Amino acid sequence: MKKSLEEHLEEAAAFHGGDCPGQTLGVRLARAGLERLGVDDPLSNQWRKNLMVYVEIDRCAADAIMVVTGCRVGKRTLKIMDYGIMAATFINLQTGTAVRVLAREEARHLASVYAPDERNKYEQQRLAYRVMPDEELLNFEDVKVVTPAEDMPGSPISRVVCGKCGEAVVDMREVKVNGTNLCRSCASGGYFSR
Amino acid sequence: MCEPDQKTVAVEDAIGLVLSHDITEINARTHHKGSAFRRGHVITGDDIPKLLDLGKENLYVLEMNEDQMHEDDAAVLLAGAISGNNAQFMPEPREGRINIIAGVTGLLKVNVEALTRFNLVDEVMCATRHTNTVVQAGDIIAGTRAIPLVVEKKQVERAVAAANQADGLVSVLPLKSSRIALIITGNEVYTGRIDDAFEPVIRGKVEALGSSIASVTKCPDNLLAIRQAVLEARADADLVIMTGGMSVDPDDLTPLAAREAGAEISAYGSAVLPGAMFMAGYFEDGTPVLGVPACGIHHPRTIFDLILPRVLAGEKITSDDIARLGHGGLCLDCEECNFPVCPFGKSA
Numbered sequence: 420m421k422k423s424l425e426e427h428l429e430e431a432a433a434f435h436g437g438d439c440p441g442q443t444l445g446v447r448l449a450r451a452g453l454e455r456l457g458v459d460d461p462l463s464n465q466w467r468k469n470l471m472v473y474v475e476i477d478r479c480a481a482d483a484i485m486v487v488t489g490c491r492v493g494k495r496t497l498k499i500m501d502y503g504i505m506a507a508t509f510i511n512l513q514t515g516t517a518v519r520v521l522a523r524e525e526a527r528h529l530a531s532v533y534a535p536d537e538r539n540k541y542e543q544q545r546l547a548y549r550v551m552p553d554e555e556l557l558n559f560e561d562v563k564v565v566t567p568a569e570d571m572p573g574s575p576i577s578r579v580v581c582g583k584c585g586e587a588v589v590d591m592r593e594v595k596v597n598g599t600n601l602c603r604s605c606a607s608g609g610y611f612s613r
Numbered sequence: 614m615c616e617p618d619q620k621t622v623a624v625e626d627a628i629g630l631v632l633s634h635d636i637t638e639i640n641a642r643t644h645h646k647g648s649a650f651r652r653g654h655v656i657t658g659d660d661i662p663k664l665l666d667l668g669k670e671n672l673y674v675l676e677m678n679e680d681q682m683h684e685d686d687a688a689v690l691l692a693g694a695i696s697g698n699n700a701q702f703m704p705e706p707r708e709g710r711i712n713i714i715a716g717v718t719g720l721l722k723v724n725v726e727a728l729t730r731f732n733l734v735d736e737v738m739c740a741t742r743h744t745n746t747v748v749q750a751g752d753i754i755a756g757t758r759a760i761p762l763v764v765e766k767k768q769v770e771r772a773v774a775a776a777n778q779a780d781g782l783v784s785v786l787p788l789k790s791s792r793i794a795l796i797i798t799g800n801e802v803y804t805g806r807i808d809d810a811f812e813p814v815i816r817g818k819v820e821a822l823g824s825s826i827a828s829v830t831k832c833p834d835n836l837l838a839i840r841q842a843v844l845e846a847r848a849d850a851d852l853v854i855m856t857g858g859m860s861v862d863p864d865d866l867t868p869l870a871a872r873e874a875g876a877e878i879s880a881y882g883s884a885v886l887p888g889a890m891f892m893a894g895y896f897e898d899g900t901p902v903l904g905v906p907a908c909g910i911h912h913p914r915t916i917f918d919l920i921l922p923r924v925l926a927g928e929k930i931t932s933d934d935i936a937r938l939g940h941g942g943l944c945l946d947c948e949e950c951n952f953p954v955c956p957f958g959k960s961a
């Protein structure tokens with residue numbers, strides 16, 4: 420890996436606004452995932468457009484994964500799947516190879532082994548997750564991911580106007596109800612009310 | 614070529630000799646006129662009473678010395694040398710000619726240069742159908758014969774050697790029953806704006822050649838989406854066929870996506886109309902990928918019909934193969950399409 424763990428941890432803390440066990444886990448998870456894919460420099464031109472990550476949690480680790488991989492929501496290379504699981508899947512879009520990396524539940528209990536001098540549990544985890552070997556901290560799984568074509572990076576493939584609110588909807592997010600295109604909010608109720 | 618001497622022989626002395634002309638009989642009862650003995654017939658003892666009945670006491674016969682052979686014997690030798698893999702014939706010439714037939718359904722391959730060398734030999738001939746034609750088991754693919762009734766052995770030997778050197782002049786490559794991944798590109802189809810018209814056309818042509826569509830994936834004009842579809846589909850396919858996106862507009866990404874999915878494109882652009890925007894390539898493991906432009910929808914026959922059988926027969930298509938299609942690569946757009954009984958694609 421072109422950058423060291425320390426460098427990544429610093430960058431993640433700066434981006435996220437502070438260091439924490441979740442950040443550390445996210446950095447370790449991302450570094451291990453990329454290593455499995457043979458990615459040395461994720462920010463290089465070769466990988467900038469050929470990496471995609473599915474993150475299964477919307478907490479600190481997601482930010483760290485973003486920093487390490489260079490994948491971004493706005494570039495459509497980072498997908499948040501809000502499963503509430505400390506895991507992420509890293510995909511080499513060039514080959515379709517995908518590896519899912521999961522933080523092992525057992526690692527939480529091993530924190531005291533790897534940072535015995537630290538009494539604060541939170542701090543103990545943060546320090547332990549820096550040094551714990553991959554095989555104790557993480558689980559790896561080869562998986563297959565087929566991203567819907569309309570979720571791929573690139574120009575929007577469609578643009579329709581909601582038949583109710585009149586707002587434009589891109590990339591086939593509209594829902595057809597009785598032959599009329601509606602935005603999701605109008606079709607089935609949104610996260611907001613007016 | 615030298616026609617051997619013709620001479621007159623008494624019927625009784627003609628046994629074993631070759632008749633040099635037809636002998637006609639008229640049936641008094643039916644008034645039917647036909648030949649009782651054909652030119653080339655070898656006279657046997659049993660023939661003599663009938664010849665005498667027909668009023669023939671003397672015959673014109675051809676003399677055959679030990680350096681010569683009868684056209685029927687020559688035809689059997691010639692047919693044997695001409696027939697390569699999956700080409701068969703019955704060793705029973707009719708009027709000196711033997712037809713060679715396809716033993717299996719497949720792609721006819723004619724070694725055109727060897728055929729020409731064969732036909733440059735005096736006193737023999739072989740005519741074939743065009744190479745790279747799809748033939749059904751049992752179809753006639755070639756005919757051969759010696760030209761004179763009595764032929765010089767050395768000419769037959771020369772012709773046989775020419776054919777043997779090429780392992781036969783005609784052979785049939787069986788078509789492999791392949792699982793085909795079809796990738797249909799275009800925002801208009803993917804978003805459901807219009808119905809896809811490619812799938813039924815491709816499916817019909819593929820199934821007519823004994824293969825099947827294993828998967829159909831629709832993709833928008835998005836490089837990453839098309840590449841992902843190719844990577845995904847080819848794992849389970851013997852051949853990838855991509856449609857749409859073959860032109861030069863900014864939305865046309867098919868050749869680039871194929872390349873980015875690991876294919877080496879051996880030809881993009883072809884010397885055939887319709888089908889100028891055709892693409893052919895191969896992945897590292899040898900899996901072929903073909904790109905069919907939009908002409909494939911509305912023209913009954915395009916370059917796709919010329920190349921698909923060759924791919925299914927296991928041929929590796931090169932840019933040279935595609936370039937050679939230029940001669941004869943112009944479809945005449947007949948009101949009623951009779952392909953393959955037409956000049957389209959008959960160059961090489």
